Amino acid sequence: MELRNKYDIIVAGAGAAGLNAALFLPRDKRILLVCKEGPRQADSYLAQGGICVLRWDGDHDAYFEDTMRAGHYENDPETVECMLRCSREIISDLLYAGVRFSRDGAGNLLYTREGGHSVNRILYREDRTGREIASRLYARVRKLPNVDFRSGTALADILTDGEQCAGAVLRDVRTGETKAVFADYVILATGGIGGLFRFSTNFRGLTGDGVAICLKHGVAVSDLDYVQIHPTTLYTKKRGRRFLISESVRGEGAVLLNGAGRRFTDELMPRDVVTAAIYAEMEKEGGDHVWLDLRKIPSEAVRAHFPSIVRRCAEEGFDVFSEPVPVVPAQHYFMGGIRSDTDGRTSMPRLFAVGEACCNGVHGKNRLASNSLLESLIFAKRAALRIANTYEPAEEQTVKRAGQGFDEGKYRDGKSLSREYAALVRRGMEAAASARKAEGPGEGGKADKTQRKTSEK
Numbered sequence: 001m002e003l004r005n006k007y008d009i010i011v012a013g014a015g016a017a018g019l020n021a022a023l024f025l026p027r028d029k030r031i032l033l034v035c036k037e038g039p040r041q042a043d044s045y046l047a048q049g050g051i052c053v054l055r056w057d058g059d060h061d062a063y064f065e066d067t068m069r070a071g072h073y074e075n076d077p078e079t080v081e082c083m084l085r086c087s088r089e090i091i092s093d094l095l096y097a098g099v100r101f102s103r104d105g106a107g108n109l110l111y112t113r114e115g116g117h118s119v120n121r122i123l124y125r126e127d128r129t130g131r132e133i134a135s136r137l138y139a140r141v142r143k144l145p146n147v148d149f150r151s152g153t154a155l156a157d158i159l160t161d162g163e164q165c166a167g168a169v170l171r172d173v174r175t176g177e178t179k180a181v182f183a184d185y186v187i188l189a190t191g192g193i194g195g196l197f198r199f200s201t202n203f204r205g206l207t208g209d210g211v212a213i214c215l216k217h218g219v220a221v222s223d224l225d226y227v228q229i230h231p232t233t234l235y236t237k238k239r240g241r242r243f244l245i246s247e248s249v250r251g252e253g254a255v256l257l258n259g260a261g262r263r264f265t266d267e268l269m270p271r272d273v274v275t276a277a278i279y280a281e282m283e284k285e286g287g288d289h290v291w292l293d294l295r296k297i298p299s300e301a302v303r304a305h306f307p308s309i310v311r312r313c314a315e316e317g318f319d320v321f322s323e324p325v326p327v328v329p330a331q332h333y334f335m336g337g338i339r340s341d342t343d344g345r346t347s348m349p350r351l352f353a354v355g356e357a358c359c360n361g362v363h364g365k366n367r368l369a370s371n372s373l374l375e376s377l378i379f380a381k382r383a384a385l386r387i388a389n390t391y392e393p394a395e396e397q398t399v400k401r402a403g404q405g406f407d408e409g410k411y412r413d414g415k416s417l418s419r420e421y422a423a424l425v426r427r428g429m430e431a432a433a434s435a436r437k438a439e440g441p442g443e444g445g446k447a448d449k450t451q452r453k454t455s456e457k
């Protein structure tokens, strides 16, 4: 691996969070941005529905309430407030970066709606908003002369002196070559945990590595049992990643039907409520899916807004214009993660965590649709600015101690390292669920039931 021995800042993960962090880090610092697989194998590229924004001041209270209600009021209100307050600035950043959101004939931005939202406040680009955003950010990052980008390079561990973070252990995924690279700051932006589930909408390579590494080093984590199940993924007997059918199709009028062709729930309730209703219906009918009917939406609108969904359903043999498509819930998002504050700081000095890998409390128990791209971008930018404004090189003693006893051999076997980290995360999730059960019944039982159904891997 042709890497320096020392960078100023290392960013692990090149989704929306990692890319935006890199964009806002100081230009006079040497930055290394790594991702485990290809540059596009990040969930950010898969986001269909869109990205929320506080459209006008009068929507503040409703948007705040929608986010809190979806999160069962377990959200951190200050973090939610911070997200709302920063949302317009982030959209301006994206427009400046060249992101093309869908507009009407007069050039006005169009807004859609998803479950749990009381008004249309979601910007989108057809049904491929994430690709539009992430590829623009990626193109900008690749032009930065101070950022070295390495795909196929996994964060295998962090270097610490026991108290502070002083760099990262990086592993070439192809050759297994491993190297200790020192840095004044490390940002973890390693995404979610869908790869640990048999049925998930996430890329298989997203296995919670950042969370595992934090658990290993005693860095604080939160709500590891809070996993979001998306109600509608295209039902198939094939293996591999589940194809999501965005909630915005229900926002635009699609309805859920049981085997008898009857509606059985309010399609615009938050995700966990709709998921529970689908599971209940499947249990009642003894089936392994329900149906989603897009025919309530004018076909022109379906063609314009959801071209990828139309195409993918057709590939699986379903014509959304003439028949309902079979759908089933699957693991989708991780509300829990590495405990961080609104500046991305973790419990370990010089170690930051942003995006889906972190838990800053903004989503509470259940994420409101289209809040995660927004959250990833906002708190990654804030983390980058925090580092910029408080930059202090690591002390020599810290670096020396962190490097002592580094054993490259420990990381060479990628498969056993992955197994070890997956087991750490799973144990962390089980421990969090047991601790919550011990606290009292609450709503935990329902969430656990939903979680079990998708974690049969």
Ligand SMILES: Cc1cc2nc3c(=O)[nH]c(=O)nc-3n(C[C@H](O)[C@H](O)[C@H](O)COP(=O)(O)OP(=O)(O)OC[C@H]3O[C@@H](n4cnc5c(N)ncnc54)[C@H](O)[C@@H]3O)c2cc1C
Residues within 6 Å of the ligand: 012, 013, 014, 015, 016, 017, 018, 034, 035, 036, 037, 038, 039, 041, 042, 043, 044, 045, 046, 047, 048, 049, 050, 051, 052, 129, 130, 153, 154, 155, 156, 189, 190, 191, 192, 201, 202, 203, 205, 206, 207, 209, 210, 244, 332, 333, 354, 355, 356, 357, 369, 370, 371, 372, 373, 374, 376
């Ligand atoms: C199908 C789908 C649709 C979605 N739709 C929406 C939507 O409409 N609106 C919305 O707001 N959100 C949506 N989301 C959620 C949203 O896309 C993600 O929560 C968000 O993009 C997370 O960004 P991230 O940068 O934290 O993670 P990701 O974009 O997943 O990036 C993670 C990065 O970490 C890297 N990585 C992982 N492990 C390692 C390691 N050990 N070493 C180095 N690199 C590593 C990966 O290679 C990747 O580059 C959707 C998610 C999915 C799966």
